[in-house]
Amino acid sequence: MNAIMTLSTQPYKGTRDFYPADKRMQKYMFSIMRRVAESYGYEEYDAPLLEPVDLYLAKTGDEIVNEQTYVFDDRGGRKIVIRPEMTPTVSRMIAGQRQELAYPVRWYSIPNLWRYERPQRGRLREHWQLNVDIFGVDNHFAEAEVIQVANSILQLAGATHDMYTIKLNSRKLINFIMKDYLRLDSVQSTTIAKLVDRMHKMPPEVFTAEVDAVFTPTQRESGASNKLLGLLKIKSLEHLPAMIRQHSSALELKELIHVLKKAKITNAVFDLSVMRGFDYYTGIVFEIFDEQPDNNRSMLGGGRYDGLVGLFGVEPIPTVGFGFGDVTFQNFIEGHDLMPQLRSETDLYVVLIGNAYEGAQPIIDRIREMGVNIAVDLSGRSAEKQIKNAVKKNIHYALFIGERDLKEEQFEIKNLLTGVAERHSLERIVSIVKDYRSND
Amino acid sequence: MNAIMTLSTQPYKGTRDFYPADKRMQKYMFSIMRRVAESYGYEEYDAPLLEPVDLYLAKTGDEIVNEQTYVFDDRGGRKIVIRPEMTPTVSRMIAGQRQELAYPVRWYSIPNLWRYERPQRGRLREHWQLNVDIFGVDNHFAEAEVIQVANSILQLAGATHDMYTIKLNSRKLINFIMKDYLRLDSVQSTTIAKLVDRMHKMPPEVFTAEVDAVFTPTQRESGASNKLLGLLKIKSLEHLPAMIRQHSSALELKELIHVLKKAKITNAVFDLSVMRGFDYYTGIVFEIFDEQPDNNRSMLGGGRYDGLVGLFGVEPIPTVGFGFGDVTFQNFIEGHDLMPQLRSETDLYVVLIGNAYEGAQPIIDRIREMGVNIAVDLSGRSAEKQIKNAVKKNIHYALFIGERDLKEEQFEIKNLLTGVAERHSLERIVSIVKDYRSND
Numbered sequence: 048m049n050a051i052m053t054l055s056t057q058p059y060k061g062t063r064d065f066y067p068a069d070k071r072m073q074k075y076m077f078s079i080m081r082r083v084a085e086s087y088g089y090e091e092y093d094a095p096l097l098e099p100v101d102l103y104l105a106k107t108g109d110e111i112v113n114e115q116t117y118v119f120d121d122r123g124g125r126k127i128v129i130r131p132e133m134t135p136t137v138s139r140m141i142a143g144q145r146q147e148l149a150y151p152v153r154w155y156s157i158p159n160l161w162r163y164e165r166p167q168r169g170r171l172r173e174h175w176q177l178n179v180d181i182f183g184v185d186n187h188f189a190e191a192e193v194i195q196v197a198n199s200i201l202q203l204a205g206a207t208h209d210m211y212t213i214k215l216n217s218r219k220l221i222n223f224i225m226k227d228y229l230r231l232d233s234v235q236s237t238t239i240a241k242l243v244d245r246m247h248k249m250p251p252e253v254f255t256a257e258v259d260a261v262f263t264p265t266q267r268e269s270g271a272s273n274k275l276l277g278l279l280k281i282k283s284l285e286h287l288p289a290m291i292r293q294h295s296s297a298l299e300l301k302e303l304i305h306v307l308k309k310a311k312i313t314n315a316v317f318d319l320s321v322m323r324g325f326d327y328y329t330g331i332v333f334e335i336f337d338e339q340p341d342n343n344r345s346m347l348g349g350g351r352y353d354g355l356v357g358l359f360g361v362e363p364i365p366t367v368g369f370g371f372g373d374v375t376f377q378n379f380i381e382g383h384d385l386m387p388q389l390r391s392e393t394d395l396y397v398v399l400i401g402n403a404y405e406g407a408q409p410i411i412d413r414i415r416e417m418g419v420n421i422a423v424d425l426s427g428r429s430a431e432k433q434i435k436n437a438v439k440k441n442i443h444y445a446l447f448i449g450e451r452d453l454k455e456e457q458f459e460i461k462n463l464l465t466g467v468a469e470r471h472s473l474e475r476i477v478s479i480v481k482d483y484r485s486n487d
Numbered sequence: 488m489n490a491i492m493t494l495s496t497q498p499y500k501g502t503r504d505f506y507p508a509d510k511r512m513q514k515y516m517f518s519i520m521r522r523v524a525e526s527y528g529y530e531e532y533d534a535p536l537l538e539p540v541d542l543y544l545a546k547t548g549d550e551i552v553n554e555q556t557y558v559f560d561d562r563g564g565r566k567i568v569i570r571p572e573m574t575p576t577v578s579r580m581i582a583g584q585r586q587e588l589a590y591p592v593r594w595y596s597i598p599n600l601w602r603y604e605r606p607q608r609g610r611l612r613e614h615w616q617l618n619v620d621i622f623g624v625d626n627h628f629a630e631a632e633v634i635q636v637a638n639s640i641l642q643l644a645g646a647t648h649d650m651y652t653i654k655l656n657s658r659k660l661i662n663f664i665m666k667d668y669l670r671l672d673s674v675q676s677t678t679i680a681k682l683v684d685r686m687h688k689m690p691p692e693v694f695t696a697e698v699d700a701v702f703t704p705t706q707r708e709s710g711a712s713n714k715l716l717g718l719l720k721i722k723s724l725e726h727l728p729a730m731i732r733q734h735s736s737a738l739e740l741k742e743l744i745h746v747l748k749k750a751k752i753t754n755a756v757f758d759l760s761v762m763r764g765f766d767y768y769t770g771i772v773f774e775i776f777d778e779q780p781d782n783n784r785s786m787l788g789g790g791r792y793d794g795l796v797g798l799f800g801v802e803p804i805p806t807v808g809f810g811f812g813d814v815t816f817q818n819f820i821e822g823h824d825l826m827p828q829l830r831s832e833t834d835l836y837v838v839l840i841g842n843a844y845e846g847a848q849p850i851i852d853r854i855r856e857m858g859v860n861i862a863v864d865l866s867g868r869s870a871e872k873q874i875k876n877a878v879k880k881n882i883h884y885a886l887f888i889g890e891r892d893l894k895e896e897q898f899e900i901k902n903l904l905t906g907v908a909e910r911h912s913l914e915r916i917v918s919i920v921k922d923y924r925s926n927d
Contacts, residue, residue, distance in 0.1 A: 054542065086858075422593060
C-alpha cells in the first residue's frame with residue numbers, strides 16, 4: 048500500500064478538474080452557445096474523439112500533427128490522433144453524406160479538443176470549442192450569419208459592442224495584395240502571412256526588420272516593404288489605395304460590413320493583419336478581439352473554407368465557420384465582470400430530525416414528483432450541522448422533517464439566506480420553492 | 488491531390504459519428520439522466536479525459552490497463568491513459584478536497600470513456616456513461632437512493648417494472664459464503680467469483696464442470712460444490728439456509744429491499760450470481776437486467792466501494808455509486824419501443840421569395856428575439872426546392888417572405904405536416920409556432 052499512498056490528487060498537466068462550481072460555469076457558457084446556435088437553426092452533431100492521422104495530414108501539414116497533437120499507434124498498428132480541432136472531422140462527416148443532406152446545412156458542436164503544448168493563459172492542453180458551420184452558401188450572407196451567431200453569443204453573455212471588435216479580412220484580398228500589388232512570390236507571401244499572424248506578439252521594430260528581410264533589395268528599393276507596413280495600419284476599406292479598394296474581394300468585404308450594420312453590428316472593421324493560422328481558408332476570414340486591456344487578444348476566429356469537403360473525393364461545398372473556445376470565452380466573461388451568480392440546481396435540502404427517514408421518504412418523493420430538486424441529509428448528525436451542510440452547498444431552502452411534522456402534515460421551511468422560517472403544508476412549500484426558482 | 492482523394496469518410500473503428508438525428512437521441516437520453524440526477528440533489532462534475540496510468544494500476548490491476556485501455560507515452564515521457572472509467576477519477580477529486588466538502592456529497596457526470604476491445608453489441612470503443620455517486624453515508628439508505636435514481640431514469644424514459652429487474656447481492660455475504668459456509672480459500676474464492684461473473688455466457692453444464700474443478704476432492708465429497716450451485720439458483724433471501732440468512736449482510740439486503748418497496752420499487756430481488764467485475768466493491772452490489780428477450784443482459788451496475796478514496800492517502804470515505812452507459816440505455820429504449828419522435832429544434836424555416844434577403848433580415852431577427860428558433864434558406868433556389876429542404880430537415884413550419892409581404896407586414900405560414908397555409912401578422916405567427924412547441 049505504500050506506493051499507492053503517493054497517488055496524486057492533481058489532474059494531468061495543462062488540464063482542469065471541473066468541481067461542481069466549475070462545471071456549473073462551463074454549463075452556463077455552453078447553454079448560451081447552444082441557445083444562440085439553435086435560435087439560428089443550427090443542429091448539434093458530434094463525432095469520436097479519436098481520428099486517423101491521415102485526416103490531419105491532408106490539410107494542415109506535418110508541423111501541427113507532429114508537434115502539437117497527441118498522436119500514437121493503437122494496438123492494431125493504426126496511427127491515431129486525439130482530435131486537436133473539429134474542422135477536418137465535420138468535413139469528413141459532410142462528405143460522407145454529401146448527397147443526402149439538404150443545403151444549406153447548419154451544424155454546431157462543442158467538442159473536447161487536445162493539443163500538446165506548454166500551458167499558458169487562454170491555452171490549455173484540454174479545452175472545448177464551439178464549432179459553428181454553414182455548408183452550401185457561396186455568398187457573404189453565410190459570413191454575415193455566422194458572425195451574427197458569434198455576436199449574439201457575446202450579447203447573451205451580457206457583452207456590449209465596446210468590449211470587443213470584429214476584425215475582417217479576406218484571403219482573396221491578401222493574395223491579390225501579395226501577388227499583384229506587392230509582386231511577391233508564393234514563398235515570400237507565406238512567410239509574410241506567418242509573420243503578420245504573430246505581429247502582435249513581438250516588438251514593432253522586430254516585426255519591421257523581419258518583414259524587411261523577406262523582400263529582395265530591388266523590391267525594398269521600389270518601396271514594396273514600406274507599402275505593406277503602411278497597409279497593415281489601415282483600419283478602413285476607404286483608406287486603401289484605389290487599386291486594392293476596387294478589387295472584388297474588397298467590395299465583398301464592404302458589402303459584408305453593410306449587412307452587419309443592418310443587423311445592428313457596428314463594431315466590425317477591416318483589418319489586413321487578420322491572417323488566421325490554418326491554410327485552408329479561401330475567402331473572408333474574421334477574428335473577434337477582446338478589448339479588455341489585460342486580455343487584448345483574439346478570442347474567436349473563422350472564415351470561408353470552400354475546399355475542405357472536396358478532399359474526400361466528393362464535389363467541394365462552399366463552407367463558412369468559426370471556432371470559439373471555452374477558455375477564451377471564460378476569460379472574456381470574467382475580464383468584463385459578466386459572470387452571474389450561479390446557484391445550486393438543488394432547490395431544497397431536507398434536514399431529518401430524529402428517526403424520521405422512513406416516514407419522510409414518501410413526502411420527499413412527492414415533492415420531487417412535483418418537479419422540485421430535493422436532497423436529503425443522510426448523515427444522521429445534529430440539525431445544526433445538517434443546516435451548515437446546506438449552506439455550504441449553496442442551497443437556498445432547508446426543509447425540516449421530524450416525526451411530529453409527519454403527523455401534522457405541516458413542515459418548517461427555512462430561507463437560508465434571510466434566516467426566515469415558516470411552517471406550511473407540502474403544497475405551499477413546493478410553490479414557495481418554485482416561485483423562487485422561476486424568479487431567479 | 489491523388490493520395491488525398493482516398494481519405495475515408497468513415498469514423499474510427501468501434502466508434503460512432505453523431506449526425507444531428509443521432510445527437511438528438513443522445514441528448515434526449517442525457518437530459519433524462521441529468522433531470523433525474525438533479526432531482527435527487529446530485530451536482531454535475533467533470534474531469535480531464537487523460538489521466539496518469541498510476542491511477543488505474545492502483546486499483547484494477549495490470550490486465551485491464553494493459554489489454555483493455557488506450558495507454559501511451561506523452562512527449563514528456565509520462566505514461567497516460569484515455570480514461571476507461573470514471574470511478575478512479577472521481578475518487579481522486581474527492582480525495583483532493585476531502586476536507587472542504589460537505590457530506591453527503593452527491594455527484595454525477597456523463598464522461599466520454601474509451602476501452603480497447605473488439606466492438607460488439609452493447610459495447611463500443613467509445614461510449615458515454617452516467618456516473619452517480621454518493622459519498623459519506625455508511626448505511627443502506629445510500630444504496631436505496633442511488634437505486635432509486637437508476638429506477639427513476641428508466642421510469643422517465645417510459646419503462647415499467649416488468650421491463651427490467653434490479654438484482655442485489657453483497658460482497659460481504661459472498662465472502663461469508665465462500666470462507667465460512669463453503670470453507671474455500673481466497674484463491675478458490677476469486678476463481679469462483681470470476682466464473683460466476685461469466686456464468687450466463689456459457690452453457691450450464693460447462694459452468695457446473697468448471698465450478699466443480701475449483702473444489703478439492705474432499706470439498707466435493709462434503710457436498711460444497713453442490714451447495715454452491717444450489718445457492719446460485721435461489722432468488723429470495725427467505726430461501727437461503729438459516730446460517731446465511733441470519734448473517735448481518737443478508738439482514739442488510741433484506742432491509743434494503745424493504746426500503747425500496749416503500750419507494751414503490753417492487754422489482755428488486757436478491758441474486759447471488761451478481762459479482763461485479765471490478766475488485767473495489769466492499770458491500771452491497773447491484774445490477775439492472777434488461778428483461779427484453781433479445782437483449783437479456785445487465786445494463787447498469789454499481790455498489791458500495793468504501794476504500795477507493797483512501798488510496799490517495801486520506802481517510803477513506805464510505806461511497807456508493809453506479810455507472811449507466813449510453814449504448815446499453817439506447818438498446819433498452821429501442822428494445823422496448825420507448826423512443827419518442829424527436830423533432831427538430833428549429834421551429835420555423837424561412838423561404839425567401841425573390842430578392843428579399845435584406846428586407847427580411849430585420850423581420851427574422853425580431854422573430855428570433857421573441858424566442859423562436861428560425862433558419863433561413865439562403866440557397867436562392869425556387870420556393871418549391873426551399874420547402875423540400877424544410878421537409879427534409881423535419882421542420883414543422885415554413886414562413887414565406889417576399890417583397891410584397893414585407894410591405895403588407897403579413898406573411899404566409901405553412902404547416903408542412905398538414906399542408907395548411909395561413910396569412911398572419913408577425914406576432915400571430917410567433918404565437919402559433921410557440922403554441923405548437925409547448926404542446927409537443
